[in-house]
Amino acid sequence: MPIRQLPEDLINRIAAGEVVERPASVVKELVENAIDAGANRVVVTTATGGKGLIRIEDDGHGMDRADLILSVERHATSKLSEDELDDIRTLGFRGEALASIGSVAELSIASRTAQAESGLKLEVRSGVRTGPVPFAMNQGTIVEVKNLFANVPARLKFLKTDRAEAGAITDVIKRLAMANPGVHFMLNGSDRSPSNWPSVTGTGALEARLGQVMGDDFAQNAVRLATSRHGVVVAGLAGLPTYTRANSLSQFYFVNGRSVKDKVLVGAIRAAYADYTFRDRFPVVALYIAVDPGEVDVNVHPAKAELRFRDAGAVRSAVIRAVGEALTAAGFKASDTVADDVLGAFTAPAYAAASPVGFSPAQMRQPLPFSGYDRPMGLASANPFSPAFGSLDGFAEPSARMEAEPSPALMEYPLGTARAQMFDNFIIAQNDEGLLLVDQHAAHERLVYERFKAQLASGPVPSQAQLIPMVIELPEEDCARLEDAAPELERFGLYLERFGPRAIAVRETPALLGNSDIDGLVRDVADGLAEWDSIAAVNDRMEAIIARMACHGSVRSGRRLRVDEMNALLRDMEATPHSGQCIHGRPTYVELKKKDIERLFGRSR
Secondary structure: OOOOOOOHHHHHHHHHHHHOOOHHHHHHHHHHHHHHOOOOEEEEEEEHHHOOEEEEEEOOOOOOHHHHHHHOOOOOOOOOOOOOOOOOOOOOOOOOHHHHHHHHOEEEEEEEOOOOOOEEEEEEEOOEEEEEEEEOOOOEEEEEEEOOOOOOHHHHOOOOOHHHHHHHHHHHHHHHHHHOOOOEEEEEEOOOOOEEEOOOOOOOHHHHHHHHHHOHHHHHOEEEEEEEEOOEEEEEEEEOOOOEEOOOOOEEEEEOOEEOOOHHHHHHHHHHOOOOOOOOOEEOEEEEEEOOHHHEEOOOOOOOOOOEEOOHHHHHHHHHHHHHHHHHHOOOOOOOHHHHHHHHHHOOOOOOOOOOOOOOHHHHOOOOOOOOOOOOOOOOOOOOOOOOHHHOOOOOOOOOOOOOOOOHHHHOOOOOEEEEEEOOOEEEEEOOOEEEEEEHHHHHHHHHHHHHHHHHHOOOOOEEEEEEEEEEEOOHHHHHHHHHHHHHHHHHOOEEEEOOOOEEEEEEEEHHHOOOOHHHHHHHHHHHHHHHOOOOHHHHOHHHHHHHHHHHHOOOOOOOOOHHHHHHHHHHHHHOOOOOEOOOOOEOEEEEEHHHHHHHOOOOO
């Protein structure tokens, strides 16, 4: 078959396949044009998921006759100065969107500038333009797209349901609204519930817009990012480690005002939260990056959804540092959604009834789950067989008694004063505002982990020698891995040596761990080495090794504590960053405000 030149309408339809994937792609291109035109208000109307109608109305600068005619031609744009692709400062720049849309839909554009007496309107059908003709309207631009892909049935049949396509349009507008808090966005139509996000300006505008789009609970359970490093400015909000989702759909990334999907940014967030989130949970973030336009290539994807950084390492480092500093500044704070989950459990359907406090009369007559206990553990007398909790670094020596009434001074602390221990693992504390439940094992696990990291950062972890080396029998392959990794493990204060073909002798252990479960610790490290399958991975998996050691060196569940031991734990939590969640990402404490407790008993007004 000989080579031939394709007709212009087919060229446009092929180009449309790159730019216009679905109705949401059309909305994205048109709204970006409106923002680039200086619009302060954008109204989006859709029908049948955008397949039947997409209408974008803005109050931007508008276009005169010459610009309006040229706007629907291929490769025509007002957004590149001197043909420089290395200095992109607008959202749209390719000059293909309107021509591509006009080749696969019925397109009409009406526009009016501030100087014009009236507007002008033109139409494009299958790539053929008619007009422009006079049109009565206010300053700005109105674009209507009808019957999308009507002349490309193969593309039309691959679109999803109207509801799914409408949802994709909503997601696009949300991202554009998040990137442009100073623009008023309205989204309505016969295929959706209306949305209205008024413009916000001044201090706190970004947080206010994120609250509008993502909900107030995100803004209340997030830390603010505001750093600059290596010419990379990082801003936005990052959710607390205990405020997570089951997928990454609530992670939003913006570079120079453009919503993007980028592996560098995704990886940086994953690394920044690696110490704090539970596996298979994803933090909620709205990350805004500002870099010199010359340091980023936005021309690597037809729909401009992806980009490439010139110095990806600098961007990754800046993001990790910004998130790390913000989470450290948050200290022991945990998200209030943890308390909401607890309150929801108290008022679950299984207990709900006509009773104002959530229990039926029959249920009220049943014994409560804790009624079989003679007394709350840790209230009246200390366990004389309990090991000295004060022997762990940073904890006070135990006293001989517990005060009957809480100390007013201790009540003023954020985590209050200990009142009891329940089920030999949960500390009940009280402050001026409410009740706190603390998981003693999870909390101390985080404390030990953070101390381990601090000691390792300043040099090898101090160790303590075993009076008699402990010999642990293991499979021969595990012994071989531990023997090979022994020099690296000494940095962590763990000194091992081979003791026969199927045994390892433990000569020294990290001093921070005290009398920990040495046998379990060594077996866990051996399992980790088997999983990583490399001696070099010991350094790469430093956090994992520290986490295993911290877990074995922390206060175990089932250990009874005296009141001063519990209070010492609370004070250390307040002084330790990230202590609101354990090293596995679970919350270490729950706070119930007094008003929440009163509501459980029907006392709220």
